[in-house]
Amino acid sequence: MPKNLKAILFDVFGTVVDWRSSIAREVEAVPQLSQVDGELFADRWRSKYQPAMERIRSGSRPWVKLDDLHYENLNEVLVDFGVDELDEAIKQHLNRAWHRLSPWADSVEGLRRLKTIYIIATLSNGNVALIVNMARNAELPWDMVLGAEVVGHYKPQPESYLKSAAMLGLEPGQCMLVAAHNSDLIAAAKCGYKTAFVPRPTEYGPNQTADLEPTAQYTVVARDFIDLAAQLGC
């Protein structure tokens, strides 16, 4: 087991929850969007996620929380899909679908086991309300919600990893990031974090090509959260 490990921090979108299926299901449940392919819609919406944050990371735009970026992006996607008019209440409901994402089958049980020994916290770009509401809806038993909004920096900026560790009163080396994304883990490792890669090979659907395998050396590689818990002695 890794030495001095005190806290396990988790990427959330894709790693803990299955955003693509959840968003597709919610889109297809909206009567006014019955002509829309939910998975295509989800993919298009998610494709605008990194560029929106990048404008903030680069300093060309002041801090905006993810709920608001999601809303701006939703309006663009609706135009892309030829949906000219949608009631504001429906748009708000759809935007909050990100607060209702479903966990992967192993997530809750794995987190419960890990929590018996380690502090478990989110280190997500999702804002606090989004992550708190998701946790209550999906029964994710976080000790703490850390990440972008709490520290004021979007991943993979180093401050997001370093300030999250500091808020737990820990050195980076006492923290482990769990993610299904190599880029996130590599950024965390550069900050001194321990790392765990858990592949989520259908996060982007059946034709996913990226992040199927670890592309660097990590502290742990696990099949899922239950395997991760077992490897970490829980």
Place this chain on the structure above:
Amino acid sequence: MPKNLKAILFDVFGTVVDWRSSIAREVEAVPQLSQVDGELFADRWRSKYQPAMERIRSGSRPWVKLDDLHYENLNEVLVDFGVDELDEAIKQHLNRAWHRLSPWADSVEGLRRLKTIYIIATLSNGNVALIVNMARNAELPWDMVLGAEVVGHYKPQPESYLKSAAMLGLEPGQCMLVAAHNSDLIAAAKCGYKTAFVPRPTEYGPNQTADLEPTAQYTVVARDFIDLAAQLGC
């Protein structure tokens, strides 16, 4: 029941946990402090809490987290009690007694019930590590740790209440502060919060004179957290 109530935020020291008995017990368990009256020591340590924060609230000192203020204050109290030398490791252990405070008998059960309907979060001047470690130790089932360190302001500064509500994506009127202290509740009410007074008549020991009764109009007055849960429909 109060309309539009979504989240219940809690003062922690004194309201959720019994700092005086817990600190006294920990002080008396240190062999080098066997000559010290634990309750007097706890009272003296706590008496330096508000003045230390006041220097930060007034702007005469930049942000310092509570763990560090506690440590500075501990050094002063040791001098006051004539303890000239104490190993650094023992001082660090003693300072972290604040991370191990015991809850009042009704706290855990009341919080569990309230959590079934409402978001429950801390709104404490304790730093994140302190509150997270206390929660794990005492099984306090918070959805979120908010308050001073997350928002960068010590209560009763209005920012501490307003930014905590905003992080939950809520208006102040959708939040309720629960506290055993009239001054905290009055400050929260000024920010638009709903309020609940729960007396803790032995927080300051058997001779307590302050905060035995509500001194203003609050949304709810409850005997303890179980009564509060019942009054709020849980």
